[in-house]
Each structure stands twice: as structure tokens, then as C-alpha cells.
Amino acid sequence: MQNFKYSNLSYQLTRDLSCYTCGIEQCSPGHAYGPTVRRGYMFYFILNGKGTYWFNNDIYHLHSKEGFLIIPNTLIRFSASENEPWQYLWIGLTGNQVANYIQNISINRANPIFSFNIGDEIYKLAEEIIIDYQGCPINNLKVTTNLYNLLDNFSKSYPCLNKNNLRINNQDILESAIFIINNNYYDTQLSINNIAAQLHINRSHLYKLFKAGLNESPQQYLIRYRIDRAKDLIENEDFPFNVIATSVGYKDPLSFSREFKHTLGISPSEYRRVYKKNSEFAISLS
Secondary structure: OOOEEEEEOOOOOOOOOEEEEEEEEEOOOOOEEEEEOOOOEEEEEEEEOEEEEEEOOEEEEEEOOEEEEEOOOOOEEEEEOOOOEOEEEEEEEEOOOHHHHHOOEOOOOOOOEEEOOOOOHHHHHHHHHHHHOOOOHHHHHHHHHHHHHHHHHHHHHOEOOOHHHHHHHHHHHHHHHHHHHHHHOOOOOOOHHHHHHHOOOOHHHHHHHHHHHHOOOHHHHHHHHHHHHHHHHHHHOOOOHHHHHHHOOOOOHHHHHHHHHHHHOOOHHHHHHHHHHHHHHHHHHO
């Protein structure tokens, strides 16, 4: 696909659901759009780079494989990073039933961010809509079909939470995130981004759940859990520190040592020495 192309229609082809704008753009450093409002719902998919989205009094710092929703008649602004300007594609929706369809998706005013992969069906559909859509009615049936498929895939990947059960569901999400960390802390590929993706929520929402439930960020919880497991190994085994590091999810022993000291105020080797000394002292008293 090209670095920049778009299509806009000033008229609506079908009453219930239509694409009124779509395109792809590689932004220049610092390129800003807004403040402004749009007349329809819009999904933006970030393909490369980074940028910032201002919406509903919140600021979202986003990167590739993340996306955001624009809600009609709501003030928004977004801008590309100065150092790593983003490239994104967008799909704009209008129609009598679009608001009802969006209500079936948990991407909304309170949670406007989503994640995707290039191979996902959602992304493939968005890309196909842009390729087929040239502002010409001859392609309308195929584009409209893919719009329905796109919304259907969004509703399956991001099912809407029942408002009456939102509190319970949020607790379930938090407990699921904790379970994932507690049972996969040793995986060096484990990250907050892929935990959020597994739970079909964005990182910002996961952060809010951890802060509300545990008064710490998910990253802080992951680090604390890994360091606690490292302490167990230091206290009960004579493994070298590089083995302990990889056993608790750190590829680099130096990174592990820095994180350990930052968390506990003492290096792993000092911790082992102090623990062994205190244990021997306790044994001598028994």
C-alpha cells in the first residue's frame, strides 16, 4: 500500500452502514491533526512508529500494533512522534445503525484503545476495505460486506461488558492478569503488552485495574513477583546468578541485578551473603 492515499464520500450509499472515509498515511515528524471533531466513528490502526492521542480528557501514548477509536462529535487531537512518526490506516463509518453496532464492542468512550496484529482478520478486513474503496458505488456491496465483517470481528475480539457486571468483570480481568503473571513470570517474552492482548484490553485499562485493585502498576507487580521468586531461589538453592536471572524471566543477568538492587536496595550477591550469615547465626542459637 502507498504511503498516503485516502477516499472520502460526501454522500451515504447505504442507510444502515457505510464507509465515508478511509486511507493510509505515513506522517511526518510531529504532524498533528486537530483539535477537531468528526461526523462518524473512525478506527485508526497504527502500522509503524509512535504518536499521541488526546480524547475525553485522557492522553494515550501509542505505538505500532495499537489502534484507537474516534467517536463522532467529540473533540479529539492526535500527533505523530518527533523521533518515530507513525504510519496508520483508518476506516470511517456512518449510518443509522453504526452506534448500535459499536455498543456491542468494548472499545468505547471509556476504553478507546485496542491492539491488533498484521495477520489478524480485523486488520486484513480494514486493509481490504481501503484497497476496494475508491469512492465508487460499484464496489459498495463488497465494501459494505467487509464493514459488517469488521464490526463482527471487533465484537468477537472485544465483546461488550454488561454494565451491571462491569465491576465483577473488571475483577475477573485483574485476577486473570495476576494468574498469567504468577504462572508465566519465568518467560523472558512476557510483557504487559502481550498480557493485555491476551485479555483483549488495552494496556491503559489494565494499568487502571492494577492501580485500583493493588495500588501498583502491572509492571511493578511483575517485577515484584519475579524478585520474590528470585529471593526464594537465592535462599534455598546455590544456583549461579545468571541461572537465577533466566529462571525468573530476565535474559540479561546485569538487568536482573540492577532490578534486584533497585527493588530491595541490595544486590543479589549481598542478599545471599546476608541471608546465609543470618541463617548460620540462627542455627548456632538453636
